[in-house]
Amino acid sequence: MFVGGFATFAMVYSTQPLLPLLADDFGVSAASASLTVSATAAGLALMLIPGSVLADRLGRQPVMKIALAMAAVLALATAAAPDFATLLVLRALLGAVIAGLPAAAMAYIGEEFAANAQARAMGLYIAGNALGGMSGRFIAALLTDVASWRIALGVIGLLGLLAAFVFWRGLPASRHFRPRAATPARIVGDTLAIYRDAGLPWLFLTAFLGMGAFVGLYNFLGFRLLEAPYTLGQTAIGAIFLLYLVGTWASALSGRLAERYGRRNTLWVMVTVMGSGLALTLASPLWLIIAGVGIFTFGFFAAHALASGWVGRRAGERRALASALYLSSYYLGASVIGSLAGMAWSAGHWNGLTALLGACLLLTAAVALRLRRLPAASNRD
Template sequence: MSRIAVGTPDFKRSNRAMFFGGFSCFALLYCVQPLMPLLAHEFALTPAQSSLSLSISTGTLALSLLVSSVVSDRFGRKPIMVAAMAVAALMTLACAFAHGYGQLLVLRALLGLALGGMPAIAMAYLGEEIEPASLGLSMGLYISGSAFGGMFGRLLASTLSDFLSWRVALAVIGVAGVLAAGEFWRSLPASRHFRAGAGGVKALAGGLRQHFTDAGLPWLFALAFLLMGCFVSAYNFIGFRLLGAPFGLRQSVVGAISFLYLLGIFSSVWAGKLADRLGRRGVLWLVMSVMAAGLLLTLSGSLLVIVLGMALTTFGFFASHSITSSWVGRRARPPQALASALYLFFYYLGSSVIGWLAGVLWAWGGWNGVVALLGTLLGGALLIARRLRGLAPLEPVQALAPAG
């Protein structure tokens, strides 16, 4: 049975569903990011403590990814993804009624556990169902949905919290997540190339050996950790900088910086197409350099230059993520869902660990301390990208996409 190709009705349906899936995942997960200063004020928290509202979700999500990938290899992709989106949306609704910060953290932790059933399985689904020549475009469209969700969640949360309250903001975003889960269930074609595999600890251990002994996958996992950690940390603390002196902007104005995610919607699709045409090795380090340059620009005292810097950081991150995630999908041998889960395990672990560490650096040196940390980490990521330029492709295997 042939795989889904560009221009077919199933390609349109699958990409519409995955756009909503990426939208929901990022909107539900990151809607608290612009609310951190408000949470810090209401619950008398430090910036590092308020950042736990995001870090605890990304941490539990990272832990649940590996389990969900094994479960989906046994029981299928679509049912797990639909359930993950629905439960996460309900947890977001519940957060609007939290009585204290501790209760809010518990609900956010449960949200992260639920969302573990979405991103890695989505990558595995695309790797199994989309033809190799169209995979970069399809992955880019999925990531563009993530970018739109990240923008929508942050922008809506900032605006509603400024004029109403953060509780109303979370309730509205939770309802949007429920609607997105319904559209995902309606649109996504059933799997045609999924083959149930043996689950359990033995299968997990064998899959871990398979992927960590590969010459390229561990380096791609390291890039996921570094890139996502740096990107999330920049957005975590840019709000604290712009709300404070000398800028003193309103919450809704600071939230408007999320419009920069529109650049991510474009760059993820653009980079996916470019990588399909020119190869991932030659494109990856270029878009990562754009991200690093943008981060350095945010050291300026000019608001216009800071916004430009965040724009370049956003453009470079989503382009880099589009390339590395599709590279994992092309290179991974079975169990592919576990390879995707490992990539995203390190992706969200980076968000949690580096996001928390950046809070420590903020307390020590403000925005300059945060940029010093993130610039150092991005320098390491560029060295990894340079190493990957010499990675030898894997030999094609029957019924698998040619490896990258």
Template sequence: MDEASARLIEAGTPVFRRTTIALAAAGFSTFAVLYGVQPLLPVYAEDFGVSPAESSLALSLPCAMLAIALLVVSPLSEVWGRKPVMTASLFASALLTIVAALVPSWHGFLVLRALTGLTASGLPAVAMAYLSEEMHGRSIGLSMGLLIGGNALGGMVGRLIAGVIADHGSWRLGLGTIGVLALLAAIAFWRALPPSRRFVRSDLAWRAVPATFGQHFRDPGLPWLFSEAFLLMGGFVCIYNYIGFRLLDPPFSLSQSAIGAIFVVYLAGTASSALTGEIASRLGRRKVLWLAITVGLVGILMTLSQNLWVIIAGIVVVTVGFFGAHSVASSWIGRRALRDRAQASSIYLCLYYLGSSILGTAGGWFFAHSGWTGVVVFVGGLYGIALAIAIRLARLAPLRTT
């Protein structure tokens, strides 16, 4: 590998723009297919005759499958390469989403959603590893923020399209439209992303894989960052899973289109992830993480209001806080893990999506028994623990590259 080919990518260069556009398209595709079903959970409950908690399986099941598969896919990317794994992931998950829109039975639909989560696993951790390898240290915070911004944009557009089309047509047409957009994003990614220049292919020794994962739990900081992913994502998904049920009922009685439109607030997450990532690169992640979590906690409490506009403002604040915290924590993983970064990223994202699956479904129990107040108490508790962990991380002795 010559010096030119090993050069790190810096912000402001043409290759930086190509890379961030490609990975933003990838994040858009993955989050659209995963989370486009979220505003449709009340529709599934009515259409298939299932409970709110059961309807949440349309989201929780693929997230669980994705979380587990991440632990296998990231080592495979060390052999097959970053771009090939991500490209295959994007095309497969888009095609499965299109097929899922055509399946008539609830259980058949869930099987396809689970397979979508399985195939989608080839993007998140591998993308983080790609950025950690290819980006200059001064640019990784911004690039990771832009990747997460693409995630936020995909989540927003997917939810908005699904909600509006379901209200005026059918949920199947909405989900199929998401699949087609994800397919177009996969093509854009395949054409735009530069091949890895610093990736070093390695032989896959499965017996050695547990050790490469285990070393990260011996670090004094990484396990706490992993736990942040579980708590923050789980709480965030709870808010979005069940707010639709609340707003469909009196005194709000919103339409499915109106609820889908609320997800436009994901634009705030897009801006927050990039901005917070840049601030964290300048001021230090330990100084920013706890503040972003505090912002999210304030937003959670705001949703207790009986005023619709205050509730929407609360959702905006929650979204800003969550994506800001996720941007900081995920970029910190890449800087803290000095080796086997794909595995470190996959552990973080495994717990991230397990939080979405386990805690996102658990929130349905609180909603069924205590209404929205129960959801707020549950999620507020999760964010309170996350805040305590962030304060602990702020006192952690830094590594040379942290």
């Protein structure tokens, strides 16, 4: 599952450090270039629920395996895109097919791991996401400096194929999966039950706002650091994504914090940490900007691991659909707020961007405090 999460994020966000270069190469605006990330996130968001339905019907393992293999092929194809429109289409298709893996991953972990190990297992899976996101971005930036962005995306595709091979060979078979009928009536009934839950809709909103703020910051960080007085090169900007190592540690740590203090008492703290990091990025010295991004990254990955694990615990037998709805909100946030961030950047550069992301985090903090007062659902919180 760590390998699957690693490959997913490496492929999905491989264009993020290349946005200024793509904008220049294809002659498009910064906001348009960011669509290479937003289109993938939108494809993911739209296909997560169909992916969860397939996972309920066909099994978690085959859906995840096929999704990862198909996405790797599409990642390879992006390296040969002849124009910007084709690149956007391929990136959207990549997001749509890879959706099968995250749609089934949380349910697989919820079914195959003992209850007292689920928080740690989820933390490790999210840590794979963080490490993959970091590695994909850094490798893409480094190879672009020494070769070209096409070579960089091709290498990311090859890494995806290698990860798919390891995943196919190594993932243990499901022992506790029981197929559920994928009838429209069952899906509608389960969806209504999920949205009637006192906590799940608020967790979905947390995902939308938190992920939107996270993607918005990283989408335009490179544009800021290319400008004076920083004028960093592509490799140096890519190295900023090594801060994802902080996210890997935070995701693993969040499981232990959840077991000790409870998710309700930890989530709002991590959202506050995100806000503190965002505020630091308003400073001018480069080291303070990097420190702020690191703190923001720590808070985000910890909050995401806490919230996603909480969804699985509250949803019970509907965990696959609930996880898909959570992740759909998560990637819709990346697409919608990530695109709005382009407008904020165009209007007010970093100050305008920070104002938008700060508003998102204030709303996230309010939701997290509401969740703190949520009555416990038996032993699921």
